[in-house]
Amino acid sequence: MINIIMNGLEVRAEEGWSILDTAKFYGIEIPTLCYNEGLSVYGGCRLCLVEIGETPKTKLVSSCTYPVHKGLVVHTDTQRVIRTRRMMIELMLAIAPNSKTIQDLASKFGVKQCRFKVRNEECVLCGLCVRMCREQMGGKAIGFQNRGYKRRISTPFDMRSEECRLCGGCMYICPACQLRCHGPDPDTTVCNACLQMDPTCLDYYEELQCWMYDAGRCGTCVKEGPEKETKEKAGHK
Amino acid sequence: MNAETQKIKSFIEKHDSKKQALISILQDIQGEYNYLPAEALRFVSQTLGIPLIDIISVATFYRSFSLEPKGEHMVTVCMGTACHVRGGPKILEEFERKLGIESGETTEDKQFSLETVACLGCCAIGPVVVVDGNYYSHTNIRKVGSILKTYHKKEKENEQPQEN
Numbered sequence: 001m002i003n004i005i006m007n008g009l010e011v012r013a014e015e016g017w018s019i020l021d022t023a024k025f026y027g028i029e030i031p032t033l034c035y036n037e038g039l040s041v042y043g044g045c046r047l048c049l050v051e052i053g054e055t056p057k058t059k060l061v062s063s064c065t066y067p068v069h070k071g072l073v074v075h076t077d078t079q080r081v082i083r084t085r086r087m088m089i090e091l092m093l094a095i096a097p098n099s100k101t102i103q104d105l106a107s108k109f110g111v112k113q114c115r116f117k118v119r120n121e122e123c124v125l126c127g128l129c130v131r132m133c134r135e136q137m138g139g140k141a142i143g144f145q146n147r148g149y150k151r152r153i154s155t156p157f158d159m160r161s162e163e164c165r166l167c168g169g170c171m172y173i174c175p176a177c178q179l180r181c182h183g184p185d186p187d188t189t190v191c192n193a194c195l196q197m198d199p200t201c202l203d204y205y206e207e208l209q210c211w212m213y214d215a216g217r218c219g220t221c222v223k224e225g226p227e228k229e230t231k232e233k234a235g236h237k
Numbered sequence: 238m239n240a241e242t243q244k245i246k247s248f249i250e251k252h253d254s255k256k257q258a259l260i261s262i263l264q265d266i267q268g269e270y271n272y273l274p275a276e277a278l279r280f281v282s283q284t285l286g287i288p289l290i291d292i293i294s295v296a297t298f299y300r301s302f303s304l305e306p307k308g309e310h311m312v313t314v315c316m317g318t319a320c321h322v323r324g325g326p327k328i329l330e331e332f333e334r335k336l337g338i339e340s341g342e343t344t345e346d347k348q349f350s351l352e353t354v355a356c357l358g359c360c361a362i363g364p365v366v367v368v369d370g371n372y373y374s375h376t377n378i379r380k381v382g383s384i385l386k387t388y389h390k391k392e393k394e395n396e397q398p399q400e401n
Contacts, residue, residue, distance in 0.1 A: 140288035145297040156289045157275055157304075163288070 004072040019063035019074055020048055028076055031085065031105060033092075033175060034126035035064045039135050042127050046088045047105070051075045060084060086111050092124045099124075101175035122176050125151060129170035137169045244269065245277050249284050256285050259295060263302055271307045308343040308350035310388045312336075313367040317356030320363035324377065328364055329353060331381040349388070 001012045006019075006028065013022040018041065023030050033045035043065040050063045054073050060081065063074075075081065089105050094116035096102055102124070105111075125144075130153060133139045141161035145154050155161040171177050248265040252258030259281075266277050273296050282289040296302045314320075314329045329351075333339060336349050343350040357365050362374035366384060373384055 140290055143288075143290035143294050145294060147298050156278075156293045161290070163290075 006074045013068040039131040096176040099176040128173045132169045132173045139163045272303045315365040316353045319360035323364045325364045331378045
């Protein structure tokens with residue numbers, strides 16, 4: 001057992017636990033996005049940031065990847081931590097504004113505006129799908145490609161991977177691909193929040209980041225109908 | 238097993254078929270073909286037992302690897318701060334006009350590929366242009382034509398003996 005100080009309380013953690021594990025054990029809430037109990041830790045979303053060390057020498061670390069050690073001093077909700085978390089949410093919001101998960105996080109943390117250019121990329125590179133495919137589904141169909149601002153997730157050569165079994169695990173776990181939030185109604189300005197939720201992914205394939213390359217077959221994402229055709233044609237131009 | 242696969246197999250065996258040697262193997266393939274052919278990557282994936290997507294991740298991460306065929310000659314224009322203020326962008330523009338391609342593209346006859354680089358570490362002799370590892374210092378717009386001409390010439394010299 002290791003004794004650490006969390007938010008001023010002395011708590012005991014087991015060897016090998018991360019700060020996040022310890023916080024969960026004691027019921028201290030730390031928000032996460034790229035963390036999933038069944039998958040390896042990634043530390044990509046930076047939402048679980050906590051402040052460690054004593055003033056004035058504190059630093060921010062991702063609690064999901066940081067293992068506890070003797071004499072560790074952790075603060076999970078200081079001004080600095082909350083400010084940084086809000087910034088991360090704002091940045092993710094700019095990339096995937098239609099994600100229900102991220103919208104929920106934004107309202108929870110009081111992020112009311114997004115100062116960045118909205119990019120609508122529908123992928124925050126949390127890597128959940130990659131780890132899901134690899135660790136739980138035993139496939140190695142998708143992975144990260146390129147780097148820097150060009151970094152993206154795809155299959156080899158952007159074609160249907162030979163290893164893909166169409167299990168849909170990537171779609172199941174994706175925080176941007178789940179229910180899509182349509183935001184406030186422009187007529188009433190009332191959000192009506194979850195009444196406006198659309199269970200389908202997208203109307204047409206062009207915008208769909210589906211690595212199964214089998215548009216419409218599963219029927220989850222792509223709506224059938226005349227609307228789809230016209231939009232597809234427009235997309236090809 | 239055809240000649241191409243045999244060649245790639247020899248590259249892999251050169252590095253004792255080790256997984257850790259992936260980058261070296263990819264460098265050898267890139268050196269041979271000037272790009273990484275899809276078939277070669279599939280073969281490497283099967284032989285080394287590395288998932289194809291991991292090889293693609295490595296190949297797309299480093300700029301020295303290319304999945305698209307590159308030209309015979311690699312023209313690199315420095316866009317670092319020092320070269321930039323001394324007219325790097327204008328030199329790049331001149332190359333783009335002379336070759337008829339944008340930065341990052343390859344000419345249709347597969348002779349030249351044009352790229353930019355952030356800094357080559359020799360700011361004192363900037364603006365710098367590198368063609369096939371040869372450094373051209375203090376370049377300006379007027380020198381662009383003559384630089385390209387030397388490489389066009391080399392092509393012709395190489396071709397002539399074959400014709401005779």
